[in-house]
Amino acid sequence: MKTIIHATDFSDNSISALKYAHSLSKKLDAKLRVIHVFSLHAIPGIRFNPTDIQLNTNIMKDFEAKILDLCKRTLGDDIKNVEVEAIENSSIVKGILGKITEIKPLLLVLGMKGQSVFKDLIMGNTTRHLIEKSNCPLLAVPDDYNTMGDISTIIYATDFQSKDGNAIAQLSELARVFMAEIKVVHFSKKNHPENEHKMRRLKAELSEKTKYNKIKFEVVVADNSFYAINAYLRKTGANLLAMLEKEKVGFIKKIIHENLVQKMNVLGSTPLLSYNESSY
The missing domain is CATH 3.40.50.620 (HUPs)
Structure with missing residues (x-):
C-alpha cells in the first residue's frame, strides 16, 4: 500500500x-x-x-x-x-x-x-x-495553513532544468487526483526569445510523458523573480508551489541566500513541494 x-x-x-x-x-x-x-x-x-x-x-x-x-x-x-x-x-x-x-x-x-x-x-x-x-x-x-489537502491550482516554477519533464509528469499524477490545474511558469528578468523556445520544448516533452491535459505554460518577466512568484501565487490563488532541486543551482538554494523577509513572503504561506533531480 x-x-x-x-x-x-x-x-x-x-x-x-x-x-x-x-x-x-x-x-x-x-x-x-x-x-x-x-x-x-x-x-x-x-x-x-x-x-x-x-x-x-x-x-x-x-x-x-x-x-x-x-x-x-x-x-x-x-x-x-x-x-x-x-x-x-x-x-x-x-x-x-x-x-x-x-x-x-x-x-x-x-x-x-x-x-x-x-x-x-x-x-x-x-x-x-x-x-x-x-x-x-x-x-x-506552513505552520498556520488551514486548507488541508485542498489542491486546485499548482504552480511549478521552472528554470528549464533537464529533469523538469520527469518532475512535472510525476506532479501530474498528484494533480490528477484533485483535478488540479498545473501552471508551469518560468520567471525571468528579461524577455529573451530563448525562454519561449525552451518552454515550447518542455511542453513538447511533457506531451510524451503524461496525458494529463490540465497543464498551462507561461513565461513571466519581472525584475525580482521572488516578488514575482509571490504576486503570481496570490493572483492565481494557487495552493501548492512545486519545483525541481538540482545539486548546484536548485531553486531553494537561491532562496536560501536571499533576504529572510523576502524568503518568508514567498514561501511562508503556501505549501512547498520539492522534487530531487537525482531521483530521475
Missing part, C-alpha cells in the same frame, strides 16, 4: 503539517506513517547504554505513545490509516532518510518551522540536506 511519511517534533508548528499529511493520505488512499526521530544522548537524565535493550525499548515505546497521543488529539478518531514509529538516531536527517529508503514513500511531509533542529526548517541545514539527499518528494507545510 502507498505510504506518506510525516516527521514530527511535537511542536505546535508541526500540527498543520500533520493535518495536511492526514488529509492527503486519505485522498490518495495511502497509509500515513507519523515518525519522530530522537537521540538517546539528548534525553535529560538518561545515561546512554547501548547494551541496555530494555531501557531503550521502553524509551521507544514512550515516544510512540506520545506520537499516538498527538495523532488522537489532532485528528480525533479518524486514524485507521495512521501508523506511528519512534526512530533512534543521533542525526534527524539520517533517521528520516533511512526510513525513506526502507519504505519508499510517496511523500515526506514536514512543517516549515519547528523546535530544536527543526527550527527555521525551510532555510535550515536539516531541510537542505533532505532536499539534496531524499529520493522522494518533500512537502513543507
